[in-house]
Amino acid sequence: MPLPYKMLQTWCKYRLLPKSLSNAPDEFVKFYQQGSPNSIKKLDHRLYQGLEPKREGFKRFVVISDTHNRTSIETDIPDGDVLLHCGDATIRSFKKEFVSFNEWIGALPHPKKIVIAGNHDRFLELRPLNTFFNVFGASDREELLEEFTNYTYIEDESINVHGYTIYGSPWTPVHLGGFQKQRGKSIRTKWDMIPSNTDILLTHGPPVSVGDLTKHGDYAGCVDLLDQIQNRIKPLFHCFGHIHEGNGVYTDTTTTYINAAICDISYKARQPAYVFDLPEKNNEDYDLEPPPYHLEAADE
Template identity: 35%
Template sequence: MKNQFTIYCISDTHQRHRELTEKLSSIVNGDILLHAGDFTNYGGTFRSQGGGIDDFNMWLGSLPFKHKLLIFGNHERVLIDDDDLERVKQQFSNATYLNDELVDIDGLKIYGASWKADDGRDRRQLWSKIPLGTQIVITHNPPDGKSHATSDASFDIDKFLMRRILQVKPILSIFGHIHTDYGVWEKDKVTFVNAANMNEEGKALNEPVGFRLEMNDDKLVKLQQL
């Protein structure tokens, strides 16, 4: 069991992932890289051999992190039905794709859930799958917003996800989707991270968000933003 983790968070790269290469390649002793979805533009060349998904997978493999975890955002899920998920999962040879799944990395419990559309399903039941004791939750859906002033933010905040986050109390809740709400804030002893790299079309991407976690058994000793 490790006592210290270096973690970097990215999201909403929208096929511009290679613009982050210099920054992420310079990370020394990176333990975990987390991508919270929307690495394509509505699938882009997602299905084609040698297309966007292959380039993204190759890029992930070039980065100096021991573990790379990712989920799907709305741009991926719109073109992938449930029957396709397992096939697509196999295409990620350089990362672990999480679909409502918990992984344990050296004692750190991380749960990942891909985009949940507002399609009439019981969202409370969907989010209830996040286990108590989870220390990092990755979703594309935003449970909270740094600022609810914009119509984009207020419309897309998932109140049912927020309720579950406040029940589980992870150390980090990592997400994206709302490009204008990038940042880190704390609420009710949970650190929320909107890691969306995309901001306005044509502008330089937002920086990856990094943390150093110091743990004693399964208890947080220190959380430092890098």
């Protein structure tokens, strides 16, 4: 029996999000798309690849993710003022991988670099590493953090960069690796921590229905994360990775979503990085209106 339209509309706006849908992303997407068709649009990602010069009076943010310690990165990483890395710097979380990543990112020209962890960076979780894990080259988390000399690492915290509030969180619904939380109440406690004044949100994983469709046809994103983004936080940009095949740029007309996973599903580092420009806050005439191509849909 079909649901009454008003009930469906309420569910799609998450005001009374049923636990069953919070825990079932595929079912949620069916309700969401039925009640809010075309609410998420995929944009022409080529317009976010830094091919156009930075506009005067703006700062350029470059977004990458899921580099997985690949020494052979085919992707051209554009220059810019701020580099944002959305997790999975390593593949096994060995100490030597963190050392290699620190050297690699340190050679990039961006003056400011912000990094969060992903599920593959699992030994950064707040827990002691017992003697079994010494095989990975580190005895505790602090020993890994000592290697982070060429960038700023944030975990469930905010940082102000060029006047913009950036919040980073590594958590994803249970899949594999580290920084995992059960769907529903457990992971929502992490999203509740995100300040409402966040301008740029970095998470490792995507929200449901946005760059999260896997090669198996499943939606891997988080229902509760989409709820928080669309109904409370409303950031200018939400950047993530995790689902390699979801690489691309999307919008709901309020927030621009960027899945910047550099590695594809075969773990070859050849997918595009993305950029966006924001006006300098010390410019009294600055305007937060998106660039004119913001709402141009993708050709595909």
